[in-house]
Each structure stands twice: as C-alpha cells, then as structure tokens.
Amino acid sequence: LDYQHVQVPFEITLWIMLASLAKIGFHLYNKLPSVVPESCLLIFVGLIMGGIIYGLNDRSPPVMDSDIFFLYLLPPIVLDAGYFMPSRPFFENIGTILLYAVVGTIWNVFGIGFSLYGICQVRAFRLQDVSLLHNLLFGSLIAAVDPVAVLAVFEEIHVNEKLHILVFGESLLNDAVTVVLYKLFRSFCEMPTIKSVDVFAGVGKFFVVGLGGVLVGLSFGFTAAFTTRFTKDIRVIEPLFVFLYSYLSYLTAEMFHLSGIVAIIACAMGMKRYVEANISLKSHTTVKYFMKMWSSVSDTLIFIFLGVSTIGENHEWNWPYICFTVIFCLVWRALGVLVLTFFVNRFHVNTITSKDQFIIAYGGLRGAICFSLVFLLPEFHRKKLFIAATTVVILFTVFVQGMTIRPLVDLLAVKRKRESAPTVGEQIHIRFLDHLLAGIEDISGHWGQYYWKDKLEYFNSKYLQKILLREYDQPKSSIVLLYEKLERKHAIELAEAGQLGHGPAHPSLLGPAFLCSSNDRTVRTDQKLEDTQNPDILDNMQEILARNLYRIRRTGPAYNRHTLPGESEPSEHAKEILILRHKSL
C-alpha cells in the first residue's frame, strides 16, 4: 500500500465526491431543500464531518486554507456568476449597485468598527485591550456581503429581478472595497504611526483596485474572444480558452493586488457575446455545462469546509463581543440601506419599495470570504475572538436569515420574478424606447445611460465585432438569429417528442402530426414504430431503416484524439439530407 504517493489527488477527489454525493442525497428527498436552503444542509454535513474528525483524532480538524479558497474555490463561482449575469438589469441599476457596494460597505465597516470599539470600553466585558484599529480591521472583514452565500439563498427564493440584481451585484462589487479596506487596516496595524498621507493613498486605491480589475478583466476577455477566431479547425479545445483566460484574469488581478472578483466578472461579461458567436454549438454547451458544474461543486465544497472548520478549539468565546457583533451587523446594514435608498429614490422614478429595502437589508448574508479573511489575519492575542465572532455571524446569517427569508418573502408578498420572459412585442418596444431615449438624451445634452449604451453599441458594431468575430461578412439582424436559434431548439424537441411516442403515457398526442411531417409514408411508419412491441410489424423495420438511415453510412468508427465521431462537415450532411428530401417529395 503506497498511500502517500497518491494522497493529494486522492483526497481532493474524495472531497469532491463527498460534495457531489451530498448534493444528490438532498435532491433525493424533494421536501428537504424546499424548507432548508442547501447551504445550511451542506454546513450541517460539514459540522458532522468535522465532529467525526475531531472525535477520531482528538484535535481540531484542518481549517479551510485561505489560499485554496481564494485561488481555487472562489474563481469558478464568480466566473459562473459573471458569465450568466443578466446584463440589462445589471447595467440599468449599476449606479444603485455601486452606491450600495462602495458607500454602503464603507458605512458598515466604520459603523461596526466604531460601535464595537465602544463595546470594548465597557469594563465588565474585559475587552479593553482590543484597539480601535483592530476593531476597524475586524469591521472591514465582517461588513462585506458574501456573493456565494447570497447566490445560494437568493436563487431559491425567486424575488423580482431588480431586487435580486441589487443584492447580488452589491455582493460581487464590494470585493474591491473590502480588499482595499482590509489591506489598509492590516498595514496600519503593523505601522508604528499613521500619517494622513497614508489615509489619502488608501482612498485613491479604491479607484485603482476597482478600475484596474475592470481593465485587466476586459483585456483578457477580448484576447479570449480574439483567440477563438482561430479555433475553427480544432473545435475540441475551444471551451478551454474561456476557462483559461478568465482564470488568468483573476490571477493577474490578484498578483497586482487588484480585485480578482471584479476582473473575472469583467472578463466573463466582456467575452461572452463574441465567444458565443465564434465557437461551435457543442463547445458552447460544454462551456455552459462545465461552468455550472464547477461552480456548483465549488459552492458545495465551500459550505462543507465552512462546517468542518467550525469544529475545533481555535475560538475564544467572549459572548458580549460576539452578540454585539451580530446585532451591529444587522443594525448598521439596515440603517445603511435605509439612508442610501432614500437618496437613490429621490433620483429615480422606479423607486425601491420599503418591502424591497427590508429584503435587501435582511439578505446581507456573510460567508466564506469573511471566514478566509479572518484566518489570514496576522497573529495577535485576540485573533481567536475574531474567529469565533466571524463564525457565529456566518452561521447566524446563513441559518437564521437564510431559513427565514423565504417565509418572510411570502409573508410580505414581495414582488416575485415574472415567470415568463417578455413577449416579442414587449422586446421590440423596449428596444424602440432605448433608441428613443438615446436620441432624447443626445438632443438634451444629458449624457445618461442610454446615450452611453448607444455609443457602446456603435463602437461594438463598428470596430470590436470586426476584430473579434470570425464571420463578420454580413451582420444578421438579431431577429433572424433568434429565429434560427428557435428553429434549432424546435427541431430537437420534435425529435424528442418522437421519442416520447414510445412511452404509453400520452397516446392521444401521437396523431398523424407525429414528427413534424405530413408526408404520408413517414407518418404511417412512425405510427408503426410506436407499437414496436408487436412482432408482426418487425418486418417493416428494415424498410424504415433503409429509408431513414442515410446517415449511418457516413459515421466511421474511427478513434481520433481531436474530434468526436460524427462531428465533421455538418454542411455536407445537411446538403445530402436536403437532396434526399427533394427526391422523396
């Protein structure tokens, strides 16, 4: 037995396996996930695992490594979030989101930090040795809303899109603020004296970290799009580039101390439309599927590790400090949302209702980012107290707030997400209004969002598309593209409806319209296929196959590293099919 040799990959694989099996387990019983959010269940599994490890080894189970979290577990989730980000509501509310993310987070950091310092002055609590700077440092890590936790809860409660994007966008974009404040306070803690220059440098850093992240992300995104122009002959490695470039953007941003989360989101949003146009349909399915799979596993692992890391002896249970932390987190967030929304509502026609405000405040869940940051703190005598407080805040927000938010949404009758997408008519009108508003803004000299959007679209179609897209001979109208996409989907569904025909469940549906063809012969044979079990029609089988199997002559059983069987030259096949159809008609 040579365990050491394979230890690293073996244990990683086993952890991922455990996470996946836990996920399957929850979904086997449909009632459980509808009451308790999956994140709670996963933390619970982690707690049990941690308890077992603690019981067997008699020492604290290993804590989630911060490097592993930031370098390997977080990027897939953020990439997924950025790639599937609904861009219209995001950009429509970008101002509000930035206000919450930047001003709101700063408000929370200083609010929590100063009020905790006040608590530390109460002699009875025996906390006088915690300095103001340490409290502010703690505030900077505990204030930020966590995108992983927010996603895990909000994607299950289906609130209206604006509310969702406000909370979710804030949780993503506050990373830049958190990074700056956390690093600022940490370096202040190590400095003997703090000059006012340092404070101003810190303020300037916000812009560098945030905008730098956006720049890094966009440049990698456009490079990715440009690279996929040249993958026509080697389709099989196309999905790789999407992952490689976005990961590189994250790592590069981290390397320069910029915001990696902002970078990867900018990269994903920047490359999406160009990459989608360049790569093949199958590659795109793979990209989407793998992104979902990866983020799903990462997310599961994070919550399980959170649970495992909670068990152990690295906590200092000073209950007054911990309880006041929880209370201040709730209070300052609620106050911040109220004040900021007051200003936002003064400048918008479409105001944020008080119900929505409540959900925004209540949805400020904390998660694994705080947890990783608190372990990255430099060693000092009260670190264990901070770890305990962070753990309690996370567990409180995920369990109590996460489990009660769904009943609250029901109780308050918060506006839900509309079940259906806008109709074609609505879409046409929305586009018409966009152009109209862009024109009005242009005339009135007010450079608002419609003006900029119009300019961006012009720049995109004039320059970017020509550089980044492979086939840019004739720009198809988006309505034609949509039609093509729907026809393709339709065709697949029809084929699968044909497949349904073999089940006994819906015999009434399988009339002569079966399989989209009114060609008599085909219909007759299709109907025969439905009752394949009858032995008397098996002799007709060969005839059917001989007529329909134009395709099998073409698939070779070759093994090839770079292509999947039957992938080559779809246009060739399509031509042949059309010729055959011609003849048969």
Added chain:
Amino acid sequence: LDYQHVQVPFEITLWIMLASLAKIGFHLYNKLPSVVPESCLLIFVGLIMGGIIYGLNDRSPPVMDSDIFFLYLLPPIVLDAGYFMPSRPFFENIGTILLYAVVGTIWNVFGIGFSLYGICQVRAFRLQDVSLLHNLLFGSLIAAVDPVAVLAVFEEIHVNEKLHILVFGESLLNDAVTVVLYKLFRSFCEMPTIKSVDVFAGVGKFFVVGLGGVLVGLSFGFTAAFTTRFTKDIRVIEPLFVFLYSYLSYLTAEMFHLSGIVAIIACAMGMKRYVEANISLKSHTTVKYFMKMWSSVSDTLIFIFLGVSTIGENHEWNWPYICFTVIFCLVWRALGVLVLTFFVNRFHVNTITSKDQFIIAYGGLRGAICFSLVFLLPEFHRKKLFIAATTVVILFTVFVQGMTIRPLVDLLAVKRKRESAPTVGEQIHIRFLDHLLAGIEDISGHWGQYYWKDKLEYFNSKYLQKILLREYDQPKSSIVLLYEKLERKHAIELAEAGQLGHGPAHPSLLGPAFLCSSNDRTVRTDQKLEDTQNPDILDNMQEILARNLYRIRRTGPAYNRHTLPGESEPSEHAKEILILRHKSL
C-alpha cells in the same frame, strides 16, 4: 507585485495556454500537420522552449516531474482512449493483443537487456561496470511501447482497424508487464542476493497486477453507473461522476501497486453503456467533449515537456551504448513480432499479413512513460547514460519512425480503414452470425469468444441493466434506439440546414422541401426568410415570429446555479409543440 502567491496556478495555466496556442498555430497552416506528425512539432516547440530557458538561466531547465506525469497527465489520455475504445475489434483480437503485450514485452525486455549486457563486455566501449541487472532494468523501461506516442501517430495515418487495435491495444495493456518487471528489477538491484523464490513471486505478480487492475476498474465503473441512476434532479453534476470515478479507479490501482492504466480502461469500458443510458444528452456531450479536450491538452503538454526536458546537462553520451540500444530496440521488436505472429496465424483464419507485421514492428514507438520511468530510477553512477539512451530512443522513434511511417504505409499499400461504417445489412448479418456461432460453440462444447459473449450479454440484460439503469421498464430493441438516435440527429441537421439557407452559396438546395415540412404556409415563410436582406419582407417577419415563437414565452431569464436556462421539462414543451402542430394541420 505578489507573484509567489499565485505562482503555482499561474504557471500551470500558462503552460496549458502555451500548449493550446501551439496547437492552434499548427492547425492554421494545414500543410504542416499533413507532413510532420503533431507530436514531432510539439517536441520541437519544447526543444526551443528548453533552449530559451537554458540560455536565460544558464542551467538545465526543470525536468518533467514523474509524479506529475503519472498522476495528472497520463490518466486523461488513457481515460479518453478507454472510453472511446472500439470494443468489438478490441475483444475480437484480445488474445493476439495480450500475446503481444505480455509475451512480446517480456521477450523485448530480456532480449534488449541481455544483448546490451553483451555490448557492455566489449572492452573498447568502457562499459564493464554496468551489471546484467542494470541492463535488464533498463531493458524493462525501454521495451514498452508507449500508448501516447502510438495514438498520436496512428490516429493520423488511418490504417485498417485490426492493425490499429493490435498496436494500440498492446501499448495500453503492456503497462501491467512493464510495472511488474520494472519494480522487480529495481528491487533486485537493491537486494544483496536474489533467491529463486523472488523470481517466482515476480511471475505470480503479473496476474495480480493485471487482473487486480481490471477488478478495481470494473468495480469503480459499476459504482459510477449506479450513482448516475440518482442524478435525475441534478443533471448538472452528472459529468463529474464519470471523471471522478475513473480517476479514483486509477489512483486506487496505483495505491495498491496495480496497473492504473488497465484499471482506468476497465472502468471506462465498463461504465460507458450504462452511464450513457442514464445521463442526459447534454451531459453526455459535455462528457465526451471534455474528455477529448482534456486528453488533447495532456498529450500536448507531455510532448512539449519531453522537448523541454531533453535540453540540459543530465546526459552521458556514450555513443556505442546509445546506438546499440536503438538498434536492439528495433531488431528485438521485429523478431518478436515475426515469431509471435507466426504462432497467431496458425490459429486464425484471418491472418496478419506480412505488411501488417512490418507496420506493427515499425509502429513500436517509445514515449513519455519510458522517460518518466528512467528519471524514477534510484541514483547510481550510470543513470545519466540511461537517461541519454532513453532520450535518443524516444526522439528516434517519434521523429524518424513517426515521420516515415505514413509514406511507408502509402508505399506498401497497407490496407486502410474503410471509410464508411458497415451498412445496416452488414450489421444485421454480423449480429446474426454472432448468434449462430454462439449456438455452434454451445453445441460443440467449445467455449470460445462467441459463447462467452452470449453469456455476458445474457448476464447483462438479466442482472446488470436492472441494477445500473434508471429506466428499466421495457427493454427497447437496439434497432429502435438507433432509429430514435438518428431521428434526433436528423432533426438537428435539418434545423442547421435551414440556417445554411441564409448563405448565398447553395441556393439550388433550398427548394420547397426546406425545413422538413410540406405545410404550405411554413414553406412560404421559410422561403421568405432566405432573402432577409430584402427590406420589403421585413413586415412579414412579425407574423412568422408570432406563429413560431411558442417557445419564448417559456424561457425565464432566471439565474440559477444548478440549471441552465431552458433546461426544464422537455416533455412539457414537446407536448405543447405537438398540440400546436395538431391545430395548424
């Protein structure tokens, strides 16, 4: 700048990126890959990279780590090979393959080992200090044909399927023999005296290592199939299980000193048919695509690293030893193939022609496995000589043999792979003959391959399918399944043919048969769609869309971690489509 923090993932990503870009680069010029195999080009890129690193640092570039090779780079390639292995020719020739893999490899090991020992006795070469045991150890690592190198060359020359599977199968299955002999000789080198018991134990190990690998692989494969029974509600992590279980089988086999390659092949071949039946179509596309992508990248990295590692100062250039190694590798392989094929041909009607024998002997390429094994040798004073000899053998086989094998195949007019798959008639006759031969074998009491195949099929449909498949209510005849699969493919192609209609290239093909429907209205509108550029028909667009866009009402713009948009309830949609079609007829 904080490079150290992100160094590991950053450098890994950069290497993969380099590999992918190199691949794209070769495919941009179509002429190059048709003359020089990709493996040679990649080694060449590696040599240049190595030269640059050597020139800049003035010391040997880092050598490919054997652990990285065996734990991370090799498994994806072998998994891909096993999953896409054409099972019929493999099992038809399993006897011959095993003969080549086991007896042939032993023959080569001892042949090369003893004759190199003979060379060492020549006083002029100054090699008397290399013992017989060391020569045998060297023989055991240099004798084995490498699956990665063989695949890279043979998938480009398209020889007939039997010849391909003989060389490829041998290269995969000889792993068990190589593992045993290499470890045996290595432990003999460290023992003071060798007892005859040890030699017998070594012989017994062959069976343990090989059969143990098969057992480990099959048990993981069946577990994987069983797991995918329960993933119906959480489709997005289905592909994960295929990768996790096969990787676990490899690691487990390595842990117990069994053959990891044999295990992962058994796992892939065992799970394939059950997993394919259980998982969704999209998951399956993802599995196939990702496997190809991964193996393609691994393979590229291996050849680049091979090139990089060649540059440097860890070689001892004793030319007589090196030249004789190359000659003996060629001679002993040719002799082995001749002798073994003589026996094989006596027992088979379908003999291996002398041309095929030549290609089998000539196709015995060495690659990264030898290279990794030679670096794993314990330190002794002639290790650098062995490294030099291995490097030269690999470069000679990959460059000289790899580049000349295609012209030789042309020159000898070796039977090529048939371009088309067997017709339905042929397939039916093949199946009929299988049943017939199984019956004859049963009657005559000869338990040959047909008898066992029949028994296996019976066992499969009686027990395995019931346990491992999700929907096992009514076993569909394979001909019906094939029909369904073809209809689905057909539907997609038709939709894509509709897409072709917008290109100006083949207007003659786009008659009234367009889009598989003889419904007059649809045809009329489809024809209109062809010339979208005409502005006068744009007003008809809305009508078309209103009639065809039954689907868009259903897609919600939701963001969800676990599902892709538009994935839910295909049966619902299918029903609706059928009802709509009913009405329109």
